[in-house]
Amino acid sequence: MQKTKTYLGVEIKRPRTAFFELSSCEGCQLQILNKEASLLNFLDLLDIVNFREAMSNGSNDYEIAFVEGSVTRADEEERLLKIRRQAKTLVALGSCACFGGVNQLKNRFHDLEWVKKEVYGDHSIETQEVRPLSDFIAVDLSIYGCPIKKEEVEEIVTNLVLGKSIDHPRYPVCMECTANGNICLFNLGEPCLGPITRAGCDAWCPNNRMGCWGCRGPADEANLSQLQEIMDSHGIPRQAMLDRLECFGGFTSAIKKMDE
Amino acid sequence: MLFKVFPRNELETLYDVLAGHHLVGPQARGKDQADQEIFAFDYIHSFAELRLDFTSTVHSLKRFLLPPREILSSFNLDNSGWEKHIDLGIYKPHVFFGLHPCDINALNKLDKVLTGPVYPDPFYTGKRKNMFIVGVNCSPQPWCFCKSMGTDTVLSGFDMFLTDMGDKYFVEIQSATAYDILMKLPIAQPTEGDHRRFVELMDERNSKFTCQVDNSDLTKILDLEFQSPVWKEWGKKCMSCGTCASVCPTCYCYGVKEYVDLDLTTATKQRQLYSCNLIDFAMVSGGHNFRPDSSSRLKYRYYHKHRGFQEAYEEALCVGCGRCGQACLSGITVPDVIDSVRRQEVPK
Numbered sequence: 001m002q003k004t005k006t007y008l009g010v011e012i013k014r015p016r017t018a019f020f021e022l023s024s025c026e027g028c029q030l031q032i033l034n035k036e037a038s039l040l041n042f043l044d045l046l047d048i049v050n051f052r053e054a055m056s057n058g059s060n061d062y063e064i065a066f067v068e069g070s071v072t073r074a075d076e077e078e079r080l081l082k083i084r085r086q087a088k089t090l091v092a093l094g095s096c097a098c099f100g101g102v103n104q105l106k107n108r109f110h111d112l113e114w115v116k117k118e119v120y121g122d123h124s125i126e127t128q129e130v131r132p133l134s135d136f137i138a139v140d141l142s143i144y145g146c147p148i149k150k151e152e153v154e155e156i157v158t159n160l161v162l163g164k165s166i167d168h169p170r171y172p173v174c175m176e177c178t179a180n181g182n183i184c185l186f187n188l189g190e191p192c193l194g195p196i197t198r199a200g201c202d203a204w205c206p207n208n209r210m211g212c213w214g215c216r217g218p219a220d221e222a223n224l225s226q227l228q229e230i231m232d233s234h235g236i237p238r239q240a241m242l243d244r245l246e247c248f249g250g251f252t253s254a255i256k257k258m259d260e
Numbered sequence: 261m262l263f264k265v266f267p268r269n270e271l272e273t274l275y276d277v278l279a280g281h282h283l284v285g286p287q288a289r290g291k292d293q294a295d296q297e298i299f300a301f302d303y304i305h306s307f308a309e310l311r312l313d314f315t316s317t318v319h320s321l322k323r324f325l326l327p328p329r330e331i332l333s334s335f336n337l338d339n340s341g342w343e344k345h346i347d348l349g350i351y352k353p354h355v356f357f358g359l360h361p362c363d364i365n366a367l368n369k370l371d372k373v374l375t376g377p378v379y380p381d382p383f384y385t386g387k388r389k390n391m392f393i394v395g396v397n398c399s400p401q402p403w404c405f406c407k408s409m410g411t412d413t414v415l416s417g418f419d420m421f422l423t424d425m426g427d428k429y430f431v432e433i434q435s436a437t438a439y440d441i442l443m444k445l446p447i448a449q450p451t452e453g454d455h456r457r458f459v460e461l462m463d464e465r466n467s468k469f470t471c472q473v474d475n476s477d478l479t480k481i482l483d484l485e486f487q488s489p490v491w492k493e494w495g496k497k498c499m500s501c502g503t504c505a506s507v508c509p510t511c512y513c514y515g516v517k518e519y520v521d522l523d524l525t526t527a528t529k530q531r532q533l534y535s536c537n538l539i540d541f542a543m544v545s546g547g548h549n550f551r552p553d554s555s556s557r558l559k560y561r562y563y564h565k566h567r568g569f570q571e572a573y574e575e576a577l578c579v580g581c582g583r584c585g586q587a588c589l590s591g592i593t594v595p596d597v598i599d600s601v602r603r604q605e606v607p608k
Contacts, residue, residue: 007524009339041522158520171502171538178506178587179328179533181300181319186589187292195499195589221500221539221554230589 003047007162015161018050018062019093020083022076023103023130024069027147028094029053032066035150042154045161064089064160066143070096070103070130077136084137089160092139095146095215097132099249102146104130108246132249141166146215146248149201169199170220173212177203185211191236193244196222196251217250224251224258262433264447265454271429275307277444278355278392284324285357286314304357312358312396312424316404320509320583321363324354325370325387328506328533332383332516335527342527350386360398362579364418365411366509367393372573373512392437395421397461400468403582405595407466408473411579423458430458471582473595474602475566482567485601486559493606494597495555497590502535504561504584504592510577511535536561562597 005012019029033039033054050058065087071077084090095101107129109115116127133139141160143153159166169175173194177184180203185192192211194203198219205212224245231241245251266274275283285304288297288311299314301321336343367388374384395418398404406412414421419438423430430450433439450458505511515534520527534541537557542550551557569577578594585593600606 005524006339007520008337008342012524038522045522045524154522155519158522158524162520162524164520170540171535172499174499174501174503175506175535175538178319178503181323183289183292183298183300183318184503184587184589187298188290189293195501219500219539223496223499223554226497226499226590233591 005044012161014045014047015064015089016049016059016062017046017064017066018058018060018083018087019048019053019066020050020068020079021052022067022069022080022097022133023072024094024096024101026053026068028068028096028145029066031147031150032153035154038154042157045157060086062086064091066091066093067097067133068093070100070132071136072103072128072130073126074128080133080136089140090133090137091141091143092133093143094148095144095217095248095250097139098134098142098144099217099252100130100132101248104132104249104252105246106130107249130249142168144168144198144216144250145201149204151202152200171199172219172222173197173199173201173203173206173216175199176201177206179203180207182206185209186230186234189234191231191234191240191244193227193241195230196224196227211244213244213247214250215248217248218254222251222254224254228258262439263450264431264433264442265425265428265450266431266442266445266447267428268424268426270445271312272307273445274394274441275310275357277441278357278394279304279307281353281355281392283355283357284321285310285312286317287311288314289318301356310357312422314358315399315401316360316581316583316586318583318587319507320366320581321356321359322509322511322533324356325367325384326374326512326514326533330383330531331528332531333529335529337520337525337527348382348386350390353390353392354387355392355394357394358396359393359418360581361395361414362398362404362406362411362581363509364393364395364414365406366579366581368414368417369510369573369575369577369579370512371417393418393420395432397421397423397465400465400470401582402470403586403593404469404580405471405473405582406580407469408475409576409578409580412466412469423461425454425457425461428454430454471595473580473598475576475598478598479567479570481602482563485604488601488604490600490604490606491555491559493555494558494592494600495553497592498537498554498558499590500537500539500554500557501589502538503587503589505535505537506533507583507587509579509581509583510565513541536564558592558597562594562601566598 049062065083092098106115176199190211193214194212197212197214198216283304286299287309289300290298299317301317304310334345374381419435421432513534514531516531518529565577
């Protein structure tokens with residue numbers, strides 16, 4: 001495979017890229033390997049040197065690091081710091097890396113020792129409060145979603161390689177949901193976080209008649225208190241909304257603000 | 261205008277004559293929580309799917325003329341430069357069967373902006389010139405305020421317009437094509453009785469409008485109330501989600517972005533319909549945002565539709581279809597907002 005590509009006659013270097021995972025299901029990395037129709041073109045943009053889920057013999061000489069997962073152990077923190085020292089660009093890949101993800105649900109409990117006992121019994125294991133990457137290091141770029149949307153990753157990686165600016169949609173999922181001509185799920189009696197969740201997924205869940213769970217975190221303007229009123233007026237219990245808001249960790253600070 | 265009548269059971273013949281083309285019309289899409297039918301404009305594949313008795317559709321027919329995303333040009337890139345291709349997509353004439361007066365009036369308003377003499381939009385104009393419209397009279401719904409906007413009847417912008425008179429259809433004919441098509445049906449000259457029946461039906465329809473907006477001196481009132489605290493109150497309710505603009509038949513604002521494909525040898529320039537309620541609508545280079553708060557964005561939406569457009573074209577950029585208010589989860593409706601500006605009080 002060539003080391004370089006050309007774009008309008010200009011030489012483009014394929015960046016040396018590594019993929020890593022901390023505490024996660026590794027599903028986002030699996031997404032990277034999905035979408036076979038364009039997979040070869042995608043792989044051709046990057047010079048992947050380390051990707052445990054896809055290849056053996058990883059190298060630690062890389063410029064871009066994609067890190068999936070959240071930090072739940074001291075050794076993960078250490079590993080993350082090491083990756084940060086090497087990578088010129090560090091990308092938080094997926095909801096766990098960006099917000100803590102489903103893992104951070106355990107932070108709901110005040111007594112983490114009890115949680116550990118409940119899950120692991122007497123088996124000795126180290127586990128601490130779940131935190132996103134940005135709690136430890138500077139993150140250069142976030143790719144949201146649980147899992148990430150490959151189409152969006154393709155666009156982001158193309159812009160990254162070409163040195164173009166990367167803009168996430170600032171508006172909520174409703175914009176994509178209405179563009180797809182969907183009937184609003186509230187009309188069908190389903191709770192949905194679409195009105196406050198950052199778009200970019202093309203309304204993946206609402207397209208399939210599933211209310212949004214907010215995996216991509218808040219849009220730039222997220223009117224939580226008004227959404228609470230909307231849920232109330234549709235007879236949806238507060239707990240149902242809270243369950244969704246807490247599920248991926250993106251709304252943690254927004255919930256605190258709403259409670260104040 | 262020419263008027264004719266044809267027997268009710270001949271409607272299917274009219275459909276069959278037109279069905280050779282791409283035909284879009286109202287169809288049922290299920291029921292909401294209150295057990296009311298939900299309707300949408302979509303491609304019709306059999307006469308049984310066509311529901312001319314529909315109340316109104318959740319989305320307007322905008323996506324057939326101004327799709328949420330549209331490729332304006334595509335590029336082949338190589339080392340020496342690029343080759344540009346433009347496809348206006350006008351080789352597929354469309355039939356729109358079953359548009360209410362508000363929706364035809366919406367197209368007439370869009371025409372003023374998008375087919376205008378100075379900067380016609382070839383993508384919109386191409387589609388607009390390649391459509392055949394069969395209008396149909398409606399039964400006013402509780403959220404319809406078209407009568408206040410003067411868009412409850414339509415005088416142009418369609419080919420033929422049907423009114424259901426029970427055993428027959430009363431048809432207004434606006435184009436030669438429509439006349440030629442109707443020649444394939446057993447059409448007849450309306451009788452005196454048909455005339456009277458038509459007028460009676462219109463009177464009955466007029467009596468059914470319950471929702472209204474007081475538009476008198478509205479441009480002046482909006483100017484006077486630019487700093488009104490009511491805008492702040494509406495801003496608190498607004499989700500900044502853009503749903504109102506998405507379902508609106510007359511909102512046409514868009515952004516343009518370029519996308520390079522993964523193989524770096526092809527690219528597209530696409531436009532995406534946008535909404536003035538979205539947080540970065542008025543964000544400019546360098547990051548300054550002229551309308552950072554939802555209240556100012558919501559306010560400017562009303563100023564564009566009911567003041568700016570009114571001053572430029574002597575009509576509002578609103579047909580009173582009420583879709584925005586129906587779709588808004590926060591229940592923000594045009595009649596309520598305009599009423600609150602007049603009375604300086606926001607309903608709880």
